Amino acid sequence: MKITLLSFVMSLISVISFSQNYISFEYDDAGNRTDRLISIASTKSAYVADVETEVFSETLEELNFKMYPNPTKGELTVEIENLTGETNASISIYDLQGRQIYNNSNASATNAIDLSNHSPGTYIMILKVANKTREWKIVKE
Numbered sequence: 001m002k003i004t005l006l007s008f009v010m011s012l013i014s015v016i017s018f019s020q021n022y023i024s025f026e027y028d029d030a031g032n033r034t035d036r037l038i039s040i041a042s043t044k045s046a047y048v049a050d051v052e053t054e055v056f057s058e059t060l061e062e063l064n065f066k067m068y069p070n071p072t073k074g075e076l077t078v079e080i081e082n083l084t085g086e087t088n089a090s091i092s093i094y095d096l097q098g099r100q101i102y103n104n105s106n107a108s109a110t111n112a113i114d115l116s117n118h119s120p121g122t123y124i125m126i127l128k129v130a131n132k133t134r135e136w137k138i139v140k141e
Contacts, residue, residue, distance in 0.1 A: 030122055032071065032139055045104050063087065063129055071139035074116030078127075083109045090128045093138065096121065 021032070049072035064081040080089055091111060101123065102113055115138075123138040 030137075042109075045077070045140070062088070065127055067125070067132070067136060067138075071141050072115060073141050074114060076113040076115055076125075076138060078107070078111040078113065078125075080107060080109055080111070083107075087129060092126045092128075094124045096124070 042044070063083055064077040066077075066081070068077055078091055083089060088105075089107040090105045091102070091107045091113070092100060092104075093113065093115075094100050095118075101118055102115075104111060104113075107127075118140060120140050123140060125136045125138050127134045127136075
């Protein structure tokens with residue numbers, strides 16, 4: 001009886017350990033999440049190959065900046081809330097070798113930046129308002 005009970009418990013433990021739910025993530029070299037795998041017990045695994053679009057927001061000199069989507073497939077939007085004609089704002093984008101690939105020295109409230117003719121990779125966007133500077137990392141897919 002003890003042997004039967006012991007073998008039943010051991011088989012139950014092995015079944016439970018193989019049927020657990022789990023979520024795994026994959027990251028690129030820069031630390032950005034690229035893939036997500038969701039496995040649910042007693043069903044097939046579901047592969048989700050999306051990266052949620054993030055809106056990056058920050059305040060600089062009483063102006064709110066928003067940048068989206070990041071990562072981008074081509075067009076990047078930069079919004080500057082409360083921008084007046086008296087305030088000078090500029091947007092510059094550089095590749096990781098330091099080459100400037102985009103410059104707008106008179107940024108408006110909404111700026112659409114086309115990166116579709118640039119290669120996939122990581123870029124640095126620099127926003128300047130009244131001698132204050134902020135940098136953001138942009139990922140082009």
